[in-house]
Amino acid sequence: MFPLSQEVIQELGVYVLSFDRAGYGESDPNPKQSEKSTALDIEELADQLAVGSKFYVIGYSIGGEIIWACLKYIPHRLMGAAIVAPFSNYWWPGLPVNTSKEAYDQQLLQDKWAVRVAHYAPWLVYWWNTQKWFPASSVVGQRSDVVSTQDKELLPKLESRDRYLAQVRQQGEFESVHRDIIIGFGNWEFDPLDLENPFPNEGSVHLWQGAKDMIVPVTLARCISQKLPWVRYHELPDSGHMFAFAVGMGDSIVKTLLLGDQ
Numbered sequence: 001m002f003p004l005s006q007e008v009i010q011e012l013g014v015y016v017l018s019f020d021r022a023g024y025g026e027s028d029p030n031p032k033q034s035e036k037s038t039a040l041d042i043e044e045l046a047d048q049l050a051v052g053s054k055f056y057v058i059g060y061s062i063g064g065e066i067i068w069a070c071l072k073y074i075p076h077r078l079m080g081a082a083i084v085a086p087f088s089n090y091w092w093p094g095l096p097v098n099t100s101k102e103a104y105d106q107q108l109l110q111d112k113w114a115v116r117v118a119h120y121a122p123w124l125v126y127w128w129n130t131q132k133w134f135p136a137s138s139v140v141g142q143r144s145d146v147v148s149t150q151d152k153e154l155l156p157k158l159e160s161r162d163r164y165l166a167q168v169r170q171q172g173e174f175e176s177v178h179r180d181i182i183i184g185f186g187n188w189e190f191d192p193l194d195l196e197n198p199f200p201n202e203g204s205v206h207l208w209q210g211a212k213d214m215i216v217p218v219t220l221a222r223c224i225s226q227k228l229p230w231v232r233y234h235e236l237p238d239s240g241h242m243f244a245f246a247v248g249m250g251d252s253i254v255k256t257l258l259l260g261d262q
Contacts, residue, residue: 002060002244008251012258019045023175025168033179035069035188043074056257060084060244062180068192075198082257084208085241087184088220091119094193094227103217108146110135118185125182126174140177148212148240157245197230206232206257210239
C-alpha cells in the first residue's frame with residue numbers, strides 16, 4: 001500500500017486494511033488461485049473482520065488487476081474503487097488489436113518474451129525467470145535502469161521495503177511473484193472491458209495512470225478509459241509507475257475516491 005498521512009486518516013475517519021494474498025507472507029498458497037478466488041478472499045476477509053456490508057477497494061500495480069475482479073465478482077460489496085498504475089493483460093479481448101500491439105511493442109525485448117511465456121506456456125514461468133542464460137523479466141529482476149525519471153527519484157523511498165522481501169516471499173517466489181504473472185497474463189474468465197457500471201447511482205471507479213510509466217504503457221489506460229466512460233480517468237503527464245509514493249499523492253487518491261474530484 002502506498003503512503004497515507006495520519007492527518008487524512010483522521011480527517012476522513014478511514015480504516016485502512018491490507019492483507020497477505022494467497023502465497024504471500026503467512027497466507028497459504030492456493031494452487032487453484034484465480035482472479036475470482038482473490039476477489040472472494042477479500043469478501044470473506046471483510047466478513048471475518050466485520051468491516052461492514054460495503055467498503056472501498058484500492059489496488060496498485062499488479063493489485064490493480066484484483067480490483068477489476070472485485071468489480072466483476074463482488075460489486076454489491078463495494079462503495080467505490082481506485083485502480084492505480086495497473087498492469088493490464090495484452091490478451092483481454094476488448095482491447096483493440098492495434099492498441100494491445102502498440103503497448104506490447106513498447107516493452108523491452110526481455111519483457112515481451114516474459115509475458116508471452118506467461119500467456120502461452122505458464123508452466124515455464126518459474127524456469128524462465130530464474131535461468132541465467134538470457135535476461136528474464138525486468139520487473140521480476142527489479143531493474144532500476146528501465147524506469148522513468150520520477151521513478152528513479154522515488155526509488156530511495158522504497159528501499160526500506162526491501163528489508164521485508166524475505167518475509168513477504170517466504171512461501172517461495174513461484175507461489176507469490178510467478179503465480180501473479182501467470183494469472184495476470186493468462187486467460188481470464190471475464191473481460192474487464194465488458195464490465196458495466198457497478199455504481200449507476202452512488203459510488204465511483206477511478207483509474208490513475210502516469211503518462212511516463214515505462215512498466216505499464218499509458219496507451220492501455222487511455223483505451224480502457226475510452227471503452228468504459230463510467231471510469232473516472234486521471235492521467236499524470238510527468239509521472240511514472242511509482243507516482244503513488246510521491247509526497248501527498250496517496251492522500252489525493254484516497255480523498256478523490258471518498259469525496260469525489262477536488
